[in-house]
Amino acid sequence: MKEYRILFAPSMKETVVDPGKSVLEAARQAGVYIDSPCNGTAKCGKCRVRVMEGSVSGVTAQEAEFVSNADQKLGYRLACMTHPLDDLTVLISGEDILVSDATKKIFSGRSTIINPAVRNYTIDIPGEDGRPAALIEGAKTALASRYGLKQELAADLPALQQISQAVKEDKGTVTALVWEDREIIGIQPGSDLKRLGLALDIGTTTVALYVCDLRNGYILSSGSVTNPQALFGAEVMSRIAYSANHRDGTKRMQQELMSSVNALIARMAAKDGFSAQQIVDATVVGNTVMHHIFLGIAPDRLGLWPFTPSVQSSVKVKARDLGIRIDPSSYVHVLPIEAGFVGADNVGVLLSAEPYNKDEVSLIIDLGTNGEVVLGNRERLLCCSCATGPAFEGAHISCGMRAMPGAIEKVRIDPATFEVDYAVVGTEGWASEHEPDHLRPAGLCGSGIIDTVAHLFRAEIIGEDGAFLPGRDMPRLRTGASGVKEIVVAWGGETATGRDIVLTQKDIRQVQLAKAALHAACRILVNHLRIESITRMVIAGAFGMHIDKENALAIGLFPWCDPENIDLVGNAAGHGAYLALIDKEKRKEADRIARSVTHIELAREKDFQREFLNALSIPHKKH
Ligand code: FES
CATH class of the missing domain: 3.30.420.480 (Domain of unknown function (DUF4445))
Structure with missing residues (x-):
């Protein structure tokens, strides 16, 4: 009997299933979490995935209620209603509104200033002087006389195509959408358009x-x-x-x-x-x-x-x-790029945090698959980029997942009993305070991974080198199926997949590599700016919003700073994009700061290797 190989992205976990199994069943078999509140009965529509490669069974009428025709063409399906007819690559789309x-x-x-690049101007066509003119010229005359815009405005082709119908619909009252007061990009009937x-x-x-x-x-x-x-x-x-x-x-x-x-x-x-x-x-x-x-x-x-x-x-x-x-x-x-790998996302972070308007020196870290670090104030700003890898986003960690409902976001380990407790995104409080079925965890997200490593270190279950210490006799510590040591964070009976959620020795190594890259990058900038200590730190990134500062410091994710002076600001890059959207002056500011930041190329820094090796230890080797 032919079997099908199913590869799930982004975790890149793979499994082999017999014909007749659904993609949801294959995911469960592979230990990949797919939200499925109706348990595969096509009633909730939550198990959306995207089939990227390979052929699958047709869409049922029940499934079509949840997946539009346009989305079907892109490969979107309900995992519980989809059966492989071939080897598949399936993307867990992770859509979250x-x-x-x-x-x-x-x-x-x-605070925000409302000054967008596209503005609405309500006008009457033909223009106020009543002289007959081509419609678009009439619109330009009206825009010039009523709002002081230049007569030489450009007009995009769709605006020319829309104007005749727009004039007909509301007795000549139309709204012109004008970009940067330079180009008419649309003409719609009526006034006060959204x-x-x-x-x-x-x-x-x-x-x-x-x-x-x-x-x-x-x-x-x-x-x-x-x-x-x-x-x-x-x-x-x-x-x-x-x-x-x-x-x-x-x-x-x-x-x-x-x-x-x-x-x-x-x-x-x-x-x-x-x-x-x-x-x-x-x-x-x-x-x-x-x-x-x-x-x-x-x-x-x-x-x-x-x-x-x-x-x-x-x-x-x-x-x-x-x-x-x-x-x-x-x-x-x-938005512009600063240099090399320090991209427009970091410009967004700077627009949001505005260190260039402050006297105090700030260390700003944007935590993602690529870590970007900025240090400085209004006098001087240094930046660099480091390859932290996807570990903090839960990828390439054996039971890792994004911070979404079902992810373990907080972990604590009792140093006396070695018992583990955890909190799950989407529910309040600790697991030990709930009935077992309250919300079953499906994996560990970045903040949960950091907590686990910090508590393992504090409880002396792992040493400074990140290795599990010998002589610890506890049921949660074992050698896994692949021969690698691991700690069980949640037993299979408590989880959504029915499998134990573990953190392995290899996972801890991934965390060490990621945090060493980030820590070393921070140290290089501190050395360049010749400052003694960090008095203000800003942690950006959606995952950074959820980290426990004390635990992050305990593993040496970044150099020491009083936790009181560490601000967790969430997706500052996205916030910067938003600021540039509603205030066009921010776009000019972005161009200016992108040119003024000094980029430090870590690969050319002779001390980087030494700093990196020191930072591999937990929390890090003293200087
Ligand atoms: S699990 Fe509910 S629709 Fe698939």
């Missing part, structure tokens, strides 16, 4: 989207999705290699990204009551490799010294030229 409270928490307490903007943060592992009302800056909808480029490699170097080694590699990665972004915009629009066509402006941040692939630029040069990007300044491009399905006339403004 946040409730507004979650977004408010991320973007709270930050104008929306999209801020897009393209991470190596996760893509975050924020849709806001450009009239008041209010966030209407936000969501995130797994970057489908995970199929081509977990980190930026493997994406560069894919581009370099495949003729249409960049194009394929760009198309997959756009498909996921477009599908998520459509779902956010349906859920939060807007139309994608109402989005008339967009800003984008991302690390240098993501930035290039988003624009369809081969990132190959970034793989070779001196790691020169193809473009460094900000880029404006029509949405229709990128294939992003918002108003096709709108511009997508991609």
